[in-house]
Amino acid sequence: MTGMDDTFEPLRQELRRGNLVLAVMLALRSERYGYTLRTYLAEAGLEVEESTLYPLLRRLESQHLLVSEWREEGRRNKRFYRLAAEAAPVLERLLSEWRGINASIEALSGEPRP
């Protein structure tokens, strides 16, 4: 089934990527910096590469969904991110959208109707 494995992996990545924005916004309701954010997501079952996460954080910040500041911690400067105040309603709408999609997928995954 090597051919199907090769097909499955990019699709799996695509599915996970599609949910990453929502996952990051949920995780950043509490302030975190890059490494701790990745660790938190990984513990929740969402492994994400730093080369994916950091560009995403920048993009979300440029869209005013996140805010960040540099602070010194443990002898190094770290960039701490958190959800922007004005992003809370956007997050609620995204979460609602996701629940709707989730319910639809659950319904579709039942017995196929003619």
Added chain:
Amino acid sequence: MNMIERYLASVAWRLPPPSRDDIVSELRDDILSRIEAAEARGAAATEAQISAVLRATGHPATVAARFAAQDGLLPPEAVPWFWAHLRALAILVAVLQGAGALVAGFAGQRPEQAIAQAVGQGAVNMLQALGALLLAYLCFSRYLYPRLMQKWDPAKLPAPPAPGRDHGSTLSHAIGLVFGIVMLLWWAGAVQLPAIPSHLQPGPVWESVFVPVLLLLAMGVALQLVELFAPSRRRLIAALAVGIAVASFALGNYLLRHGPLLVAADDSLSARAMAGINAAGGVILIVIMTASVFEAWQRARQLFAPRAACSGA
């Protein structure tokens, strides 16, 4: 400079300047945090461990490309190199067409005609160069680049370039080496090249500079060899480049004072045309000498600049 800093420098030069420092600082913190976490679990921070962390992070070109805009004809990793090579080709075409226009103008052609011909021919040459370069990059990106990305070793990344300089290109230095060897063999008489038109021949001044030119060409080959195989020897490279620039200036000055550079091999060219051709050659020499001064100045600054401090944290 340790492996982590070399890695971050390799990422940094591929990033756009406005966000470069920010991105590199964040990557540095992430890499060091992962290494510290591994140490807290009992794994010692050996070179092998660090190399494994860096490999897991990804090749510097891939990491930098994630911060770039997507969906181009070429993969983002290739774009900086493509632009650098295209710029070099554009400069070469402009210099050659400009020199041709100068020679034609001094030889009696109307200036506007010479310029129009140079611009037209230059545009055609540039389009051909663009097409050839794009084709080469597409082939490289599709067939060779994926294999290279699987075999890279963080321990073998080169040291970053000196401050204020662009990052060197292996391909550029390889081309420079081949060109330098060909020129050296030609000057020494080992190979024949179509040098100048049959109704022109070198002036007698060239006989007196045979050995200096030979040494200059040999230094050029030595410089390209060091750039290719010992790129971390920045001071040696700077010293060689300063030597070449100073020697080029001195040689150009000697040729200008003791010319003519070219003489007529037959009666097909008038004295006025020959004077024009030698005047154009003199202008080209002056341009080369001026460029040599700037090159020597920049390289000398590198040579005498204090060594940059490199640390992991």
